[in-house]
Amino acid sequence: MIVEIKGLQKVYEGKQRVVAVDGIDLNVAEGELYGLLGPNGAGKTTTISICTTRALPTAGQVKIAGVDVVASPAIARRGIGVVPQYNTLDRSCTIFENIHFHCLYFGFSRAEATHRTHQLLAQFHLTERADAYPSQLSGGLAQRVQIARAIAHRPKVLFLDEPSAGLDPQSRIAMWEAVRALREEGITVVLTTHYMEEADELCDRVAIIDHGRILVEDTPAALKASIGAEKVYSLDLHRREEVATLVETLGKVAGISAAETTDKGVRIFAHSADGLLAEIVQAANPYGLRDLTITETSLETVFIRLTGRDLRE
Amino acid sequence: MTQLANPSRTAAAPPQTTALVQYSRAFAGLFLRDLFVLRRELFPFVIRVCMNPLLFLFVFTYVIPHMNGGAAMNPTAAMAGNAFSTVLLPGLMAVAIMFSGIAAVALPLAQEFGVTREIDDRVMCPLPVAAVAIEKICFSALQSMVAAAIVYPLAYYVPAVHPTTHVGNWPFLLVVVVLASLTAGALGLTIGTTVKPQQIGLIFGVVVIPITFLGCVYYPWAALTHIRWLQVGVLVNPIVYMSEGLRAAITPSLPHMPPALILTMLTVALCLLTWLGIRGFLRRVIG
Ligand SMILES: Nc1ncnc2c1ncn2[C@@H]1O[C@H](COP(=O)(O)OP(=O)(O)OP(=O)(O)O)[C@@H](O)[C@H]1O
Ligand SMILES: [Mg+2]
Numbered sequence: 298m299i300v301e302i303k304g305l306q307k308v309y310e311g312k313q314r315v316v317a318v319d320g321i322d323l324n325v326a327e328g329e330l331y332g333l334l335g336p337n338g339a340g341k342t343t344t345i346s347i348c349t350t351r352a353l354p355t356a357g358q359v360k361i362a363g364v365d366v367v368a369s370p371a372i373a374r375r376g377i378g379v380v381p382q383y384n385t386l387d388r389s390c391t392i393f394e395n396i397h398f399h400c401l402y403f404g405f406s407r408a409e410a411t412h413r414t415h416q417l418l419a420q421f422h423l424t425e426r427a428d429a430y431p432s433q434l435s436g437g438l439a440q441r442v443q444i445a446r447a448i449a450h451r452p453k454v455l456f457l458d459e460p461s462a463g464l465d466p467q468s469r470i471a472m473w474e475a476v477r478a479l480r481e482e483g484i485t486v487v488l489t490t491h492y493m494e495e496a497d498e499l500c501d502r503v504a505i506i507d508h509g510r511i512l513v514e515d516t517p518a519a520l521k522a523s524i525g526a527e528k529v530y531s532l533d534l535h536r537r538e539e540v541a542t543l544v545e546t547l548g549k550v551a552g553i554s555a556a557e558t559t560d561k562g563v564r565i566f567a568h569s570a571d572g573l574l575a576e577i578v579q580a581a582n583p584y585g586l587r588d589l590t591i592t593e594t595s596l597e598t599v600f601i602r603l604t605g606r607d608l609r610e
Numbered sequence: 611m612t613q614l615a616n617p618s619r620t621a622a623a624p625p626q627t628t629a630l631v632q633y634s635r636a637f638a639g640l641f642l643r644d645l646f647v648l649r650r651e652l653f654p655f656v657i658r659v660c661m662n663p664l665l666f667l668f669v670f671t672y673v674i675p676h677m678n679g680g681a682a683m684n685p686t687a688a689m690a691g692n693a694f695s696t697v698l699l700p701g702l703m704a705v706a707i708m709f710s711g712i713a714a715v716a717l718p719l720a721q722e723f724g725v726t727r728e729i730d731d732r733v734m735c736p737l738p739v740a741a742v743a744i745e746k747i748c749f750s751a752l753q754s755m756v757a758a759a760i761v762y763p764l765a766y767y768v769p770a771v772h773p774t775t776h777v778g779n780w781p782f783l784l785v786v787v788v789l790a791s792l793t794a795g796a797l798g799l800t801i802g803t804t805v806k807p808q809q810i811g812l813i814f815g816v817v818v819i820p821i822t823f824l825g826c827v828y829y830p831w832a833a834l835t836h837i838r839w840l841q842v843g844v845l846v847n848p849i850v851y852m853s854e855g856l857r858a859a860i861t862p863s864l865p866h867m868p869p870a871l872i873l874t875m876l877t878v879a880l881c882l883l884t885w886l887g888i889r890g891f892l893r894r895v896i897g
Contacts, residue, residue: 343897349734352897372629374736385730389647395731398646401639402735404632446731 299454299485300325300348305357307343307509317343319509321357325454325487325502330480332500333489334596336606340509341489342382345458348487349379362453375403378447378455378484382462384439386431386446393418393427396446403450417445421475437468444475448484455479457488461495473499493596505600512603520599526554526566529592529601530577534562535585543584550576557605562587566594566602636737637745644749658713659757663702663764671695671769695769696864700856701827702765704790706757708825708849711794712818714750716802717810723894724807733895743799743891747884750795751788758787775860782869786855789876793848796883803890825849830857832865848879 302323309315318340325331333341346352348359350370359366364373387395396417400410418424421441431439440460448455457476461469476499479486490496496503497517504514513520534540540558547556547563552570556563563581567573578586592598600606648655671694722729732742766772777783805813824844826834831854834841844850855876857866866872 346897351730351733351895371633371736371738374734375632377734379730379734381727381730383727385726385728387643387728387731388726389650390643394643394646398639398643399731401642402636402732403639404635404736 298324299327299362300331300487301358301360302344302348303358305344305347305359306355307340307347307352308355316509318347318354321506321509321511323504323511323514325485327453327485328480328483329485330476330499330501331485331487332496332503333487333506334491334493334496334503334600335489335506336491336600339491339506341491341506342458343509344506345379345381345456345487345489349377349456350374351379375450376453378450378452380440380443380447380455380457380460382458384431384443386439386442388431391428391430392423392434392442395431395442396449399446399449405450413449417449420478421445435468437464437471440464440468440472441475444472444479448479448482452484454485454487457486459489459491461490461492469495493600497596503596505596505603507600507604513599517596520596521594524554524566524594524598524602526594526598527569528567529594529598530565530567530574531559531590531592532562532565532577532581532586533588534581535587537562537584540584543580546580547577550580553577559605564601566598633737633741636735637741640732640735640742640745641749644745648753655753656760659706659710659760660764662709663706663761664768666702667695667698667765667768671698671771675770695765695771696773696775696861697828697830698769699762699765699773699775700860701825701853703758703761703856703860704825704849704852705822705827706761707754707787707790707852708794708797708822709818710754710757711750711791711796711798712801712813713798714753715746715795715798716805716813719746719799719802720805720807720810723803724810729895739892739895740888743888744884746799747792747795747887750798751791754791754794755787758791773861774863776862777860778862779859783856783859785873786852786859786876789873789880790852790855793852793876793880793883796880796887797848799887800883800890803887803894821847821849826853830854830865831867845875848876848883851875851879 300323302321305318305321306316307318309317321344333344335341343352347354348361348366350366350373353367361373362376364376366373387398390398393414396414397410400413401407405413418427421444423438423442423445426434426438431442434442444457444460460472460476464472473495476486476488488499500517502515503517503520505512505520513523515523540563544556544558544563547553547565550573552573553565553567555566565577574591578589719729733739735742766775801813801817825847826844827849831841831844831850834844851867851872854867855872857864858869858872
């Protein structure tokens with residue numbers, strides 16, 4: 298296992314005691330593209346910060362490529378590449394210099410550094426912008442430069458914290474391409490996100506985390522299969538007093554695997570079956586059916602099923 | 611460039627090296643980066659270094675002596691004979707050294723901690739985080755030494771009456787300049803990591819100006835003998851030892867503290883400020 302996290306805990310003492318990470322155990326195999334999916338404040342950034350030697354854990358242990366990040370941070374950093382949540386490009390240096398100096402920091406000779414920089418600029422389609430300063434770049438380009446710089450010293454593991462936050466859809470897809478290409482180079486990637494599409498599209502395995510704990514961990518396909526349903530019907534009801542009876546009735550309908558109350562009405566997990574929609578509408582009508590949305594099950598559904606909340610709440 | 615378009619996995623991997631080699635390479639890389647950025651901003655750097663001493667010298671050692679009864683208006687002129695310029699030469703060098711420490715470390719750090727968070731990129735270098743802070747001190751010391759070297763000819767040639775200088779002990783001068791410069795860098799680090807980024811503008815009024823005026827820059831320490839409380843009070847100010855040290859090394863004809871005391875106190879100040887600065891730095895960058 299290239300990333301081994303055991304019993305990780307981080308408590309921020311202060312006026313308000315915050316348990317940001319609450320006992321995380323995690324193993325990432327070499328070459329894997331691993332996703333940490335969770336809502337705001339779940340503890341994703343804190344976990345990444347500890348793994349990348351930027352924060353000290355309150356308890357627990359993290360090993361990257363066999364090196365303990367608390368005991369020997371300077372050695373561990375050789376095997377780690379990081380793209381943090383915010384832009385940390387060196388504003389006083391051009392794109393070329395950013396990557397070039399990064400190589401020098403990691404012990405490359407000048408010739409090697411120059412060679413590696415040119416190679417990365419070409420690989421990430423940045424050659425034309427080599428002499429631009431970070432402040433002149435769009436968000437998507439800056440993100441690409443950060444990824445290029447993060448892998449310049451050939452780390453074993455690349456940590457990406459919210460790589461698509463603030464990117465437009467086009468840049469996001471370009472970023473996904475770049476990340477997939479890294480896997481071909483044999484780099485293990487750990488990324489955090491609160492976009493379930495991103496975790497689904499990109500990751501081999503996903504851990505869903507909330508309030509500093511891992512709720513489930515599996516491949517996206519297995520996670521979705523665990524719901525035992527293909528569709529989610531969300532009913533918006535006008536009269537919610539006797540919703541419990543409706544939930545009970547619906548639970549017995551063939552094709553429906555589960556039904557539960559929400560603050561707006563009822564949520565139904567169901568298989569795709571002909572005639573089911575009509576049956577649901579009919580059953581719900583006496584309760585003042587106002588609106589009905591049907592979605593395919595996704596990682597979002599998994600999260601809702603586990604926490605009763607929306608990822609974006 | 612086309613032959614590079616394919617990512618070549620065969621290119622040399624960073625050589626596996628011992629920790630010490632790894633650290634010193636990273637350190638050298640950081641230093642090189644700072645040099646490179648400074649070279650690009652050489653002109654503003656020189657202006658910044660020259661402006662304060664130049665104006666000071668011009669007004670106090672050129673304009674006022676040329677006025678009618680100018681010498682009488684200049685309070686320290688009597689004490690230093692005609693050569694107030696002799697008092698000023700080491701003092702202005704000390705200010706330049708101290709000020710470079712602030713400008714090279716405290717101001718950039720405030721910005722990097724506050725708005726841009728760029729410091730992360732250097733904190734992720736493969737060397738202990740404390741070494742990143744030490745690199746800041748060393749690079750700032752280099753700037754301080756260059757600044758001192760720029761101020762010397764100004765302070766010598768601008769005054770109407772040239773100062774009387776005599777360097778009897780070159781190694782002592784070198785040690786004083788190096789210690790003073792490192793101390794200035796450590797002071798900058800301490801300020802930059804203690805003061806909230808939003809309040810960095812205040813440090814000029816609250817720190818820089820007081821320690822300059824009460825730093826025996828414009829008068830020798832011995833001249834304070836009739837204001838005993840002040841003479842004792844200023845001893846906590848590291849700038850005092852910088853100016854007195856330079857006085858002892860360059861203009862020994864003026865009264866100055868004993869060299870051994872100066873070196874001891876500069877070393878104490880350096881150790882204390884470095885410790886404080888590194889502690890503050892670690893607290894800022896490691897959560
Ligand atoms: N330096 C700090 N001091 C105190 N509390 C903190 C600190 N950093 C983070 N926290 C708290 O720890 C919890 C987890 O934060 P974290 O940044 O890890 O979340 P996240 O999953 O990355 O969220 P986001 O999606 O918003 O980036 C939050 O409740 C946050 O308020
Ligand atoms: Mg985060």
